[in-house]
Amino acid sequence: MKPLDPLRKALRRDRVFDFMMPQVVFSPDLDVSHGPILYLEDVTVSFDGFKALNNLSLYIDDGELRCIIGPNGAGKTTMMDVITGKTRPDSGSVFFGQKIDLLRLSETDIAQGGIGRKFQRPTVFESHTVYENLELSLAADKGVWPTLFASLNQAQKDRIDEILEVIALTEQRHHLAGTLSHGQKQWLEIGMLLAQSPRVLLVDEPVAGMTAQETERTAELLTSLAGKHSVVVVEHDMEFVRSIARKVTVLHEGSVLAEGSMDEVQNDPRVIEVYLGE
């Protein structure tokens, strides 16, 4: 290795530094003219040699409701981490619309730009009321100074009331979020996503720990959201997936094993093998 090599590498001329790139503009008219709103191509993530994602390619259409299933360790959560900027992949590309490269953006930018995420375990702000939880999530200028002097205008208040209606928590609006039941917390979290007015909702295991009745309501809620938003649901509960899914993607060992309608997927011999074992 020549002594100058590191210098040459640092000053490569075929590269554009991040700070030189044009500012990313998340505009409401995101370019989705080719159909998909999220593009994941050849994404690989490895942790200490273990490939959590292995050349994963996945496209989510605008307004689609997509379910992603797969056994434990198939890389479902890692995939969400990559999309939301929590984990950077070793290789591959992730685009939002056709122009926005998500790999260059921080978690906060991505969240503000229109990709909302619900965690596996419901995480809401427990010492705030339901109303305040939604207020904090509401799309607004989220800089420090604007936040210090922020107050809700009528349109925003109406929006919160509307969301409370959708997630059926109008009566609990002044309860502390920490006192809600598990299912209500899940809904509140979905409501918080809605308040951000996202284009894409990533929902990780929304019905884990819910009663049958709550599950049913959640299914209704998620199906009603599709169309206006793209919804990506990761779930273990096959019954639930069957009840909402139009298109299902099966992940296995970090890449897509099968894709199609629930029936097609369930009859796929490879899927059966993965789920039922050899």
Add this chain to the structure above:
Amino acid sequence: MLLGRFYHSDRGGAILLAGLFLLAIVVPVLNLVVPESSPFHLSTYTVTLIGKYLCYALLALALDLIWGYCGILSLGHGAFFALGGYAMGMYLMRQIGDRGVYGNPELPDFMVFLNWQELPWYWLGFDMFWFAMLMVVLVPGLLAFVFGWFSFRSRVTGVYLAIITQALTFALMLAFFRNEMGFGGNNGMTDFKDILGFDLQADSTRVALFLASVVALAVSYVACRFIINSKLGRVIVAIRDAESRTRFVGYQVERFKLWLFVFSAVLAGIAGALYVPQVGIINPSEFAPLNSIELVIWVAVGGRGMLYGAVLGALLVNYAKTYFTAAFPDLWLFALGALFVLVTIFLPKGLVGLWKKRGKEPEP
């Protein structure tokens, strides 16, 4: 009307402000108007002592803002307090002029003693009051900004942050102990003569400093309350409870933490600047890690996450300290330790938690 709303939303705070207002009237009257022969006369010593407690209370308020509401446990907040104090001390040193032991009009005594020929560059400007006051705010603020910038950006939290803040104040203590630093070494700065031309030993100056402490505490309390009641306050509590959720909601957590940390450091600096002229000395022992830990105990005892709790804790513990160290000097540290243990086990919300039941006000 505004006061009425304030009273309803923050009863403890309203009581605190009323108490401060009362102090601001009663203490000067008892000291200056009531003759010394009267049993109601308040000695200047006591006035200064209360003033000192109020500075501690302001410091506790600053810590409670970041620890109680944002979950940032700083074990080095004494450093910002001491830096504010040093900035004030430098001004007071320059005010001595040629009345020092060596009679040098330019150089403070300790520099003459070290055979220094001229004032170091970082002492320039400290003969002007406004400049010194600017530094009282800027120096702790800047240190907090740089320190916070690096630690919050690297997502250092919890006990690790506590340890490095502790290291920060320890490092500063060692640095300020060195004579070559030009801040008086281990003797620090003392023997102050006057402030803004007023004799520091005069009763009226003492009372004025006391009043300044009252005002500073009251204004800071209202400012902190404003922050906590704003949306920013709710974001801060959200960061404490679920940091990564806050990030995914779209807030730049680091910036909020940094902003709050700097604000808190500035309050601590102001507290230090008011403290020094009242006690008449500033030396590196103010940086001692033990001080910062004691500060955490005040806040815990009073009730963290409640602004007036921190104030109450600082006042009570320091009063107890004054009493115990005079009556049973050997027992104080044991008493302090026992107090902390008992409060942690039996009163997780501190003393104010005893009567305060947390109930949310309905949205207006």
